[in-house]
Amino acid sequence: MRTILFLVQKEFLQIFRDKIMLMVIFVIPMIQLIILSHAATFELKKAPFHLVDFDQTVTSQRLVNTFTATDVFDIRNASSSTDRGIEDILGNRVIMTIVIPEGFEKDLGLGGAPEIQLLINAINANRAELARSYSESVLANFSRKIIPEIEYVNTSSKKTGRIQIIPSNRYNPELDYIIYMVPGIIVVLTTLLGLLLSVLNIVREKEIGTAEQMNVTPIKKYQFIAGKLIPAWVLVMTVISIGFLVALWVFDVPFRGNMSIVYFTAAVYLVGVLGLGLFISTQADTQQQSMHIIFFIFMVFMLLGGIFTPLESMPLWAQKSTLVNPIAYFGQIVRMVLLKGSGWGDLYLHIFALIVMAIIMVTAAVISYDKRAG
């Protein structure tokens, strides 16, 4: 036990005397958490459009006002030439050009159903679709408002049933993205720190040559691994805790569930993450190699782990791959506990999976560390 304590002490000393290292572990991640959590939104807000109004009447002006009255669209430019509108799309200055045909008002008054044209910049398919569906709902609103005003009262309407859809969003009725992103970014940042702290560790000693010195000491393999794992675990758990405080105080993320679940799983999860890092570290020849490998693994876990894009937006084989993806489990657990208040009973399978992974990874690290090979 004392041996492990000395090793732990040595690791801490090595980290704490390097100022840049301290910044990388404690300061930069928190700054990123605070700033980047605001970035993640898929809504359209003040999306610029170009207006080509060939009609130039009161009614067409009212239509334009209906567009700009929403927070979704914002008029950037207006001209009387469709080509100019297309040019703005080409230059990426607007997301959409709205073309109102000549005779728009007259047509409406005569009982027709005029059609306006939307030219949409579809480089980003997702936003293009959003712009179109928002525009359609703006047009529907406009029609509902203006048509009864100009129409003769329709007396012959017979009574027919219709279906009304009532949407409601549980747990987050405002569809606030920030409270969704904050836990995700905490998970990503702490995983990255954990992986880096562990993966660079053993291979570094190999590269500098201090690994040989360790190998001739009577330190046992498990003591050596424990001496590497514990300091990193303590550091990253501290960062996670600071992250949760930021989530609570800065972002007002609702803490609906039982925090002991989050802490228990974080503890287990980190052991697995660090075990994975140490295992790769025993296998790599240089720090550069271990960096490339861990970068790859991290990117795969993160981008296929449902942190930034929903798991359901992946094809089924990729959805299945989350069964062996620790970030996916941990991300789900943290979000479900914080945002919904899920309990042990809802999450035991996730937690069990993380425990199994932790055991496998640490065992692999201990076994693969070969004192004779250096």
Next chain:
Amino acid sequence: MQLLSGFIIKEFRHILRDRKTLLLLFGLPIAMLLIFGFAIRYEVNEAEVAILDKSKDEITQQIIRKIDASSEMTVTRHLLSESMIDEVFLSGDIKEVIVFEEDFMRSLERGNVVTVEVITDASEPNMAGLLQQYTNKIITSWDRENDVRVVSSNRMVSSSARMFFNPDLESVNYFVPGLIAVILMLVSTQMTSLSIAREKESGSMEVLLVSPLKPYHIIIGKVIPYFLLSLINVYSVLLMAYFVFGVPFEGSILFFTVISLLFIFVALALGLLISTRTETQRTAIMLSMVINMLPTIILSGFVFPIDSMPWILQLLSNVVPAKWYLIVVRGSMLVGSGLEYLWMESAILLGMTLFFVTVGIKNFNDRLE
């Protein structure tokens, strides 16, 4: 000059000698592009939906079948009571519950307004919004087909939309260029972030310093080999995008190559700057990964559209090199715009390169004195 070329050749040998690392250097970008290109879509795929059908008649069955048949949603559970809604949400798999009221069909036939409640698990707001849209579309299309709905006036201003550059709304066309920018940025920065830190750590820095090489020789000698090797990465990802993912390439290869080289130079120079500031490889790696990874992914427009961010983040995104490169890549691939439209982006990348190189060399000089 001969001095410099000798140094560059030596650096090249260093890199080429380590086969494993070289394999990782060229293999990983390809592997990542393949995995993410196939796995990440923006379309929702078979999200699990539960039904609470209090009526169980022909019409509700028809609507449920329609929802199940859509590619976006699949019906996996039937609930018996309202109290089960929270339960299924808490255990996580179900993302939406659709509730049909009692006597749905009869009430509808009698001419009443009947309600369908669409409840989503909005702890994933993005998903919730999309599912509301999909469900809405399916139910409205059902009632239009069956003509149950006559609003007081069904006359309406309609619209016809024309999608520019990506008419089928393929998200892969949007995603792959972003992936190229992110991968090149991260891999290139990592390459050079080690270079000088490694020399310091192994002690060979001293040897370099007493050699007749000038500081800027050392900097250039460290960058050039990686610069040339990165070209392979640029073309390998570009060819994959074109042949494997069928992303069009409308622009000019020459323009694309020049801007890509400029971009890679920015990334390499940033790595070098990190390397001059750090004493050990470990610190260099951690700094380059932690500082670079999330801002490049989040603020470049790769996943999240920059236009919908708060203004302060839009401002901040301007210092992320990948943002500018991404605009150029998307422009060259999907639109075919060249320098006449993208001169500003190109100029900014050029400016960033000059900035990082100057600061890098100056930093390096300062350290030596």
